[in-house]
Amino acid sequence: MGHGTYLTSKDLSARNKAIEVIKSKFSEIIEDLMNGRNPTLVIRKRTLTNTIYDEANGLLKLGEGVLKRSFLNVNESKKFMQTLLIASIIYESLKNNEYPTIRDLYYRGKHTIKYRDLVTRKVKEENTWDEQKESDSVIRDLEVFIDMLREDMLILSKEKGKVVGNMRIRSGDDVIDLSKMGHGAYSIEPTPDLIEFLDYDVEYVLVIEKDAVFQQLHRIGYWRTNKALLVTSAGQPDRATRRFVRRLNEELNLPVYILTDSDPYGFYIYSVFRVGSITLSYESERLATPKARFLGVMMSDVYGSPKLGKKPYLSESERKNYIIKAKEMDIKRAKELMNYKWFQTPRWKVEIDIFLEKLSKLEIEALTSKGLKFLADTYIPHKIEVGDWLA
Amino acid sequence: MGHGTYLTSKDLSARNKAIEVIKSKFSEIIEDLMNGRNPTLVIRKRTLTNTIYDEANGLLKLGEGVLKRSFLNVNESKKFMQTLLIASIIYESLKNNEYPTIRDLYYRGKHTIKYRDLVTRKVKEENTWDEQKESDSVIRDLEVFIDMLREDMLILSKEKGKVVGNMRIRSGDDVIDLSKMGHGAYSIEPTPDLIEFLDYDVEYVLVIEKDAVFQQLHRIGYWRTNKALLVTSAGQPDRATRRFVRRLNEELNLPVYILTDSDPYGFYIYSVFRVGSITLSYESERLATPKARFLGVMMSDVYGSPKLGKKPYLSESERKNYIIKAKEMDIKRAKELMNYKWFQTPRWKVEIDIFLEKLSKLEIEALTSKGLKFLADTYIPHKIEVGDWLA
Numbered sequence: 001m002g003h004g005t006y007l008t009s010k011d012l013s014a015r016n017k018a019i020e021v022i023k024s025k026f027s028e029i030i031e032d033l034m035n036g037r038n039p040t041l042v043i044r045k046r047t048l049t050n051t052i053y054d055e056a057n058g059l060l061k062l063g064e065g066v067l068k069r070s071f072l073n074v075n076e077s078k079k080f081m082q083t084l085l086i087a088s089i090i091y092e093s094l095k096n097n098e099y100p101t102i103r104d105l106y107y108r109g110k111h112t113i114k115y116r117d118l119v120t121r122k123v124k125e126e127n128t129w130d131e132q133k134e135s136d137s138v139i140r141d142l143e144v145f146i147d148m149l150r151e152d153m154l155i156l157s158k159e160k161g162k163v164v165g166n167m168r169i170r171s172g173d174d175v176i177d178l179s180k181m182g183h184g185a186y187s188i189e190p191t192p193d194l195i196e197f198l199d200y201d202v203e204y205v206l207v208i209e210k211d212a213v214f215q216q217l218h219r220i221g222y223w224r225t226n227k228a229l230l231v232t233s234a235g236q237p238d239r240a241t242r243r244f245v246r247r248l249n250e251e252l253n254l255p256v257y258i259l260t261d262s263d264p265y266g267f268y269i270y271s272v273f274r275v276g277s278i279t280l281s282y283e284s285e286r287l288a289t290p291k292a293r294f295l296g297v298m299m300s301d302v303y304g305s306p307k308l309g310k311k312p313y314l315s316e317s318e319r320k321n322y323i324i325k326a327k328e329m330d331i332k333r334a335k336e337l338m339n340y341k342w343f344q345t346p347r348w349k350v351e352i353d354i355f356l357e358k359l360s361k362l363e364i365e366a367l368t369s370k371g372l373k374f375l376a377d378t379y380i381p382h383k384i385e386v387g388d389w390l391a
Numbered sequence: 392m393g394h395g396t397y398l399t400s401k402d403l404s405a406r407n408k409a410i411e412v413i414k415s416k417f418s419e420i421i422e423d424l425m426n427g428r429n430p431t432l433v434i435r436k437r438t439l440t441n442t443i444y445d446e447a448n449g450l451l452k453l454g455e456g457v458l459k460r461s462f463l464n465v466n467e468s469k470k471f472m473q474t475l476l477i478a479s480i481i482y483e484s485l486k487n488n489e490y491p492t493i494r495d496l497y498y499r500g501k502h503t504i505k506y507r508d509l510v511t512r513k514v515k516e517e518n519t520w521d522e523q524k525e526s527d528s529v530i531r532d533l534e535v536f537i538d539m540l541r542e543d544m545l546i547l548s549k550e551k552g553k554v555v556g557n558m559r560i561r562s563g564d565d566v567i568d569l570s571k572m573g574h575g576a577y578s579i580e581p582t583p584d585l586i587e588f589l590d591y592d593v594e595y596v597l598v599i600e601k602d603a604v605f606q607q608l609h610r611i612g613y614w615r616t617n618k619a620l621l622v623t624s625a626g627q628p629d630r631a632t633r634r635f636v637r638r639l640n641e642e643l644n645l646p647v648y649i650l651t652d653s654d655p656y657g658f659y660i661y662s663v664f665r666v667g668s669i670t671l672s673y674e675s676e677r678l679a680t681p682k683a684r685f686l687g688v689m690m691s692d693v694y695g696s697p698k699l700g701k702k703p704y705l706s707e708s709e710r711k712n713y714i715i716k717a718k719e720m721d722i723k724r725a726k727e728l729m730n731y732k733w734f735q736t737p738r739w740k741v742e743i744d745i746f747l748e749k750l751s752k753l754e755i756e757a758l759t760s761k762g763l764k765f766l767a768d769t770y771i772p773h774k775i776e777v778g779d780w781l782a
Binding site for chain 2: 006011097105107108157162171172173174176180183189211212213215234320363365376
């Protein structure tokens with residue numbers, strides 16, 4: 001039974017970089033402490049009112065608003081100390097070649113501090129935090145403060161994204177050929193910034209919401225015959241999948257097409273890839289893919305649209321068998337989407353209007369049930385060819 | 392934009408085999424129809440009363456009870472026709488090089504049949520099925536009837552299982568080196584019976600419930616230093632992961648250790664690997680790993696056990712910070728587990744008794760927060776070395 005740790009060179013350099021950044025960002029705090037000054041953290045606010053939609057770049061970002069956290073302010077000192085606590089735990093874990101998760105960090109920092117009340121002179125107890133959402137929030141503050149994502153600090157998380165296609169990448173110390181995965185797939189690492197793109201023969205990226213549909217298209221070699229890189233987010237995309245897709249688009253200039261169910265939840269998944277979450281706008285500067293294209297399934301694919309001069313892909317009787325009635329939640333979500341700037345285009349309006357008129361939705365499986373060949377040889381390539389996608 | 396389909400040789404031979412089996416199993420039905428006899432399907436019952444725990448082999452299986460479905464019996468004819476409908480759709484999809492999912496099959500078979508009522512002479516309508524659970528149930532009947540799992544008929548599904556380690560496998564037409572996955576992992580195919588094990592330098596299989604913990608152990612090269620094959624089920628295991636683990640145990644004789652949270656849900660995940668689901672016992676004959684070992688986290692690891700002469704891995708103060716109070720659901724599940732034969736051992740009784748006494752649970756992340764090295768260099772290898780696992 002052997003012991004010991006194997007570290008890849010990529011991880012080692014990422015580690016050293018994060019250590020340097022944390023050191024330098026906190027050096028002022030340490031100086032203040034050494035010189036008897038009241039140390040204060042100045043961090044950009046993560047509030048909704050400080051969130052801006054940058055139309056030119058098509059993404060959400062934080063504005064200039066900041067919050068201050070002083071050590072010697074009763075209202076701020078707990079948050080101040082929580083921030084320093086998480087920074088020191090992460091710093092230690094970087095030094096010790098650890099790979100914590102945010103759940104680990106919650107546990108590592110969770111303890112009870114005993115102190116004497118200055119007024120009553122009684123011993124009191126205070127927990128560093130009680131719930132993970134508290135430590136998570138402090139981790140987010142730290143990410144904003146040092147301008148690094150948690151992944152850059154080698155904080156890991158579960159990872160659902162998969163990829164196959166004609167591309168070779170370097171991950172860790174290995175070269176991986178994404179076209180040699182057999183019937184399986186390559187599961188994307190939780191730190192996708194450490195991936196190096198080597199060579200590829202790919203014309204576009206097709207991101208598929210549903211893992212099972214990804215499996216189907218992979219199995220008939222869609223990526224071979226269409227020079228596509230197939231990615232699945234297996235539902236709501238996680239951070240690593242979003243960052244991976246963004247890098248493919250930004251660094252390799254590959255167009256990104258998103259394929260989901262035809263319903264407001266599918267549109268929302270596209271929105272997460274495209275712009276990110278409103279409440280986590282600081283991430284979106286690095287995780288969002290503003291140029292991502294919504295390929296389908298569109299409401300106008302299901303019903304056609306006289307306005308667009310577009311015929312439906314489904315016949316009346318197919319619709320009868322495949323259509324599902326919208327639920328309360330779907331309608332609520334559709335109305336939410338209409339508040340987002342990036343859905344306020346004439347073309348998206350057509351789609352959302354059809355949904356609100358028909359109050360119906362369609363799963364992508366309804367298309368594969370017309371024959372996988374229909375999806376693979378007709379629907380997807382045709383829509384890409386004629387440019388029938390939404391930005 | 393190229394069209395066409397790429398089929399692996401493994402898929403082609405699997406396809407032909409399934410076609411032959413379906414043909415032969417239904418030949419009698421066709422003969423009956425040709426000769427004017429009332430065709431009848433005889434299928435082993437999938438009911439709880441027809442489910443047997445085979446103690447010698449440690450798995451659930453179907454008993455000898457059968458049900459009959461005749462075409463010319465009003466109470467049975469709908470089910471009879473549903474079974475033939477699903478068989479013909481699957482047969483066609485095998486012939487047409489399709490890879491349906493069970494959701495596809497639901498959609499493909501869903502349609503309305505018009506007929507004239509023999510008594511009232513009015514035209515009536517009847518749907519083949521309305522909900523997927525109906526078609527799923529018929530697919531299960533077919534699996535039992537032809538004694539093949541759906542995967543053998545190239546029915547795909549979403550797939551969460553991942554693997555890394557010192558092993559080379561053949562999947563499709565590719566040879567895949569599971570030790571060359573970089574920081575990512577190999578995502579197991581939905582048809583794991585088509586995987587060929589080539590060469591390996593592995594002493595045991597470690598199955599980790601939580602994907603994030605899998606990522607952590609992978610990242611420090613646990614599989615390198617311990618000659619382990621690391622697998623994650625990413626929560627409740629799917630069929631492919633279960634079948635993959637079973638094959639590793641059965642064909643390569645590798646011991647299988649399961650690592651989950653210390654709570655009745657974690658014990659239940661072990662139970663699914665070990666025996667399978669009671670309501671789907673027909674699967675368990677091929678998906679279960681009766682020799683799977685529960686490595687932890689055990690209640691006796693958390694609290695120690697005077698009865699076992701075992702010291703806890705956690706100190707009093709660690710427990711104070713890490714322990715979570717059990718929920719109603721946990722207690723309910725613990726009591727359910729006690730009904731299962733395979734939990735009615737003195738050793739499991741100790742564990743469940745500690746749980747019911749303390750009404751507490753512990754997440755595996757609480758151990759990694761003691762340091763990933765603790766988990767990787769102490770906890771796991773020590774428990775394997777001294778044989779501190781439950782069967």
